[in-house]
Amino acid sequence: MEIHLRYEKPFCKGLIKVEILACAEKANVMGSSISVTEHFGVPIHDVDMVMASLENALASTGGFCVGRSYVVGHQRLSGLGYCFSASLPPLLATAANEGLRIINEEPDRVTRVQRFAVVIHRGLSAAFEGTNFIVQGVELSPMKHIIYDGEEAEKKLDQLVAKLFDEAAIMITRARYLEHEEMLPVLPSARLMVQSEMTEHEIEHALSAIAKAVAEL
Numbered sequence: 001m002e003i004h005l006r007y008e009k010p011f012c013k014g015l016i017k018v019e020i021l022a023c024a025e026k027a028n029v030m031g032s033s034i035s036v037t038e039h040f041g042v043p044i045h046d047v048d049m050v051m052a053s054l055e056n057a058l059a060s061t062g063g064f065c066v067g068r069s070y071v072v073g074h075q076r077l078s079g080l081g082y083c084f085s086a087s088l089p090p091l092l093a094t095a096a097n098e099g100l101r102i103i104n105e106e107p108d109r110v111t112r113v114q115r116f117a118v119v120i121h122r123g124l125s126a127a128f129e130g131t132n133f134i135v136q137g138v139e140l141s142p143m144k145h146i147i148y149d150g151e152e153a154e155k156k157l158d159q160l161v162a163k164l165f166d167e168a169a170i171m172i173t174r175a176r177y178l179e180h181e182e183m184l185p186v187l188p189s190a191r192l193m194v195q196s197e198m199t200e201h202e203i204e205h206a207l208s209a210i211a212k213a214v215a216e217l
Helices: 036-040 069-078 090-105 108-127 153-168 200-216
Strands: 019-023 049-053 063-067 133-136 143-148 190-193
Touching (some): 108 133, 143 153
Antiparallel strands (some): 049 063, 133 143, 143 190
8 A cells, every 4th residue: 555644744644545634642732722634734625534532631542533424424334333443432431521521621731731741842852962862743742752863772762761760760651553554654762741730840850850861871
């Protein structure tokens, strides 16, 4: 299958015949009620399907998709018999609904996570200057992917994860993929998530510990 990237934007994947916009981490955290297509300046008519995960912002699992009738209609008709693949089980739907209720009642959570995401992104960029470590993605994204531009990337990232846990009690995780099933190349990375409940002290501690760890690696 031929694969191309139509829009060179973070979290956007274009596949031949069907243009797909995947917004796994940005659902409910990009702010101001605009869609991800508006945020990135992508005409909605150029996108056949928009998919979003409920796993990160809403602390549930599964996801949803919206789009052109001929695409979504096919999925709806083909997925009625598969509760755990094409339809969300009631318990998970309830959990996601509760997450939406909390966000609607406490909109300052979104403001906080956006502010923290920018602070951490810029802090990581500063900490990685002069090293082979790089933080990927847009500043507003609450998920930060840390990559290593050089040989032994897997080893260096594993060492960073272990060092932060052992020496600073900070847990970040390695992003794991079924590489043979991925349609686009995936770089090895460590993953750091930003939360609205973090304090400024915790952010400063994390950035200081990460800066120290990468300098020693």
